Amino acid sequence: MMRVKIKTAIALGLLNLGRVLFYRLGVKLGFNSVKKITAKIEPGVFFNGRDSIRSPLIPNSQWLNQQxxxxWLIKASSEIPNWHQNVLTGVSVKAPMDPWWKISDFESELGDIKGVWEASRFDWVLGFSQQVALGDKSHLDTLNQWLNDWVIHNPPYFGVNWKCGQEAAIRVMHLAIAVIxxxxxxxxxxxxxxxxKAHLARISPTISYAVAQNNNHGTSEAAALYIGGSWLLANGDKDGAKWFKQGQKWLKNRAICLIEDDGSFSQYSVTYHRVMLDTYSMVEVWRNSLSLKPLDExxxxxxQLATHWLFNMTQFETGDAPNLGANDGARLLPLxxxxxxxxRPSVQLASVLFFKKSAYAQQGDWDFPLYWLNIVKPKLCIEESISLDMPKGGYAxxxxxxxxxxxxxxxFRFRPSQCDALHLDFWLQGENILRDSGTYSYNAGQKYIDYYAGSQSHNTVQFDNHQQMPRLSRFLLGDWLKTRFKKDLRSYDSKVEFSVAYKDKFKCQHQRSIVLTNQSLVVADKVKGFNNKAILRWRxxxxxxxxxxxxxxxxxxxxxxxxxxxMRIELVKGHESRYYYKENIIPVIEIEINQPGxxxxEYVFKK
Structure with a gap:
């Protein structure tokens, strides 16, 4: 196991490991400036009424007279949320006024900390500001009341809602969209x-830790520094310059480092890809609002590559996409x-911003973010989706x-989060027939982590009851798999074909060959190298x-x-989670063989 850990550490990058170590030592020993900062936010008027009423637009009413x-999780209350209560478990934080660095991410009694953080992401700020823009003055009072209450119960830098730099960053981004x-x-x-300003002071000293994660934390925190720093400058506060410059630097660095040349993002996840893309969309919207210099070409x-990636994954008929990879329930721009x-709303906005073309020519709800953000919908459209191989991220x-x-x-150039090698998702006219599992929760117990991230939760083969990659910690897998064979994707005579294979550390081998026609999908799974059994599952x-x-x-x-x-063939029960902390039972086909074969x-479908 030590060999695996060393190999994985090298794959993660020694510079990133150094950043994490330096951050943790800095916080523990007190030499990181984040432990020395202080700030005071006086309650007052956060927002004033809009001078002119917006023409009739449809707002997001998901926070109208409810939470x-x-x-998906609706709480029938129009009262101010309890900022320190977990909406998933009903348990409240024991010490809400402890300094943030003394609070654990994974306290067993509290449950999933995301259930506490969710209300403090300020989705409601967007919905309330839309109501105000339409002339509803009562929501202006509500908006200011809720923000003042948040300040009273979350003084800088005490309590769980100051613990994560990304959570602070999301608040900054949502407030920025509200002022637009x-x-x-x-x-x-x-x-x-x-x-x-208090939020930027919290984010800035720890951004190296966010960058070391090689994920959405770095992009979100860089965006907040860029937006917040330029915001302060635009309102006469020169202190914003250092944060603006810092954010500008890391926005460029993260885009270059984390987005592959085929548009794939470092987290191998559709929902996290949306988080990243929405983040950069908000940056571009903000940049335009202040007429700032464009980002580097x-x-x-x-x-553009990242936008095209999500466009290819999204089913136009429903707007849904494969439940690929980790899914933490985030939707950063709920307008x-x-x-x-x-x-579709995220794809449409990004397409217009970065291509200057529409993803969808038809009129629909996906256009509403454009209208709310004063963006004209182009008549030109990007090219229609086609069959393609994306070899940098590993998608066909x-x-x-x-x-x-x-x-x-x-x-895997970055750390994988699930044992989903050779998983296959199948959609017919926008409906997900063969499905992926999702995540459910990051802290509901080890059995959920093992199940949802394990091979048994994907449309692939599991060998001898072991996982494709061993788990080293809650968010880290070892012995990252490599593709051993790949036959180029071919399209001809109304057929599309693709074939690929891997071999794991136990020398188990799986080769999957696919043929798609206008009448059927045929998948051939060739397996060998296992000791006792190979189980293929279709969810x-x-x-x-x-x-x-x-x-x-x-x-x-x-x-x-x-x-x-x-073979043994059986229909059994399985689980899926298409929304965070929401679980459903689904039918699963299990096929077991005990020798190489x-x-x-064959899936024959009616059109």
Whole structure:
């Protein structure tokens, strides 16, 4: 195991490990300046009314007379939230006024800390500011009351809501979008400016730790420094210059480092990809609002690639996308009342900002962010999605006019979060037929981490009950897999084909070959090198699926299973989590063989 840890440490990057070590020692021993900062935010008027009423637009009403968390959890209350209570468990923080660095991320009694943080991300600020912009003065009072209450119960830098730099960054970004909606970017109240300044002072000393994670933390915190620093400057506070410059530096660095040349993002996750893309979209919206100098051209090139990646993953019919990778329930720019799993508003906004073209020519809810942010929708559109291989991130997309197939294969320059090598997602006319699992929670118990991140929660093969990669800690896997064989994606005669294989540290081998036509999807899984058994799982959409011989059907579609060796075939229950902390039961096909062989699955669909 020591060999695995050393190998993984090298893969993570010695510079990043040094950054983490220096941060932790700095906080523990007291030489990091973050432990020395002080600030005071006096309650007062955060927002004033808008001078002119916006023309009729549709706001996000998810926080209207209720509270909405993670895109699905509704609390029937219009009262000010308890900023220190976990909305997932109902448990409150024991010591809400402790310095943030004394508070654990994973206190077992409190439960998932994200349940505490969620209300303090300020999604409601956006919804309330939209209501104010439409002339509802009552929501101006509510907006100021809630913000003042937050300040009273969360003085800098005490309590759980100051613990994470990214959480502070998200508050800054949401408040920035609110002042754009209310036309107060250069006439911001002193109270709000002091609030922003206190947040930047918290974020800046620890951004090296965020950068070391090689994920959304670095992009979010860089964005907050860029936005907040220029915000202060625009309102006459020269202290903003250092933060603006720092944010500008890391926005460029993170885009170059974390976005691959095929548009893939470092976290191998659709929802985290949206977090990153929405972050840069907010930066660009803010930059335009203050007429700041454009970012470097290389940044825009990377963002075009990242936009195209999410465009390719998103199903136009529903706006949904594969539940690929970790899913923490984040939706950073909820300016529409669309579902959490509707990615079209983010795709449309990014496409217009970075391509100067629309992703979707049709009118729809996905256009609302453009209207709220005073952006004109272009008539030109980006090219339609096609079948393609994205070798930097390890994704192959096979597509025709009816169906969409995603196959992810191991190509890890950054740390993987799930054992999902050769997972296959299948969609038919916007409906997810063969599905991925999601995450459920980061702190609901080890059994949930093992299940949702394990091979058994993906449409792939599991060998001898072991995982594709060993778990070293809560967020770290070792022995990162590598692709051993790949046959180039081919499109011809109404067919699309792709084949790829890997071998794990136990010398177990899995080769998956795919053929997609206008009538069917055929998948051949060739396995060998295992000791006792190989289990292939197909995670089906919910429905009344029945096993008839070697075929499964729910009335409309048929899944046929065959093998060149003896097999066990069974329909069992599994779980999925398409929204954070929400779990559903789904039917799962299990096929087990006990010797090397090939399992062939054919999905015949009706158009």
């Amino acid at each position: 909405c968390y993670f895109g 909606i209310l036309d107060q970017t250069t006439k911001t109240s002193r109270t709000l400016l002091s609030f922003i 290389v940044v825009y090139t990377k963002l 529409t009342g669309t579902d959490y799993r509707d990615f 997309i096979l597509r025709n006019q009816y169906a969409f197939v995603l196959l992810n294969y191991p190509k 089906l959409k919910p429905g009344d699926w029945l096993l008839k011989g070697q075929e499964f059907t729910e009335g409309n579609h048929i899944v046929s299973i065959s093998s060149d060796v003896k 090939t399992i062939t699955t």
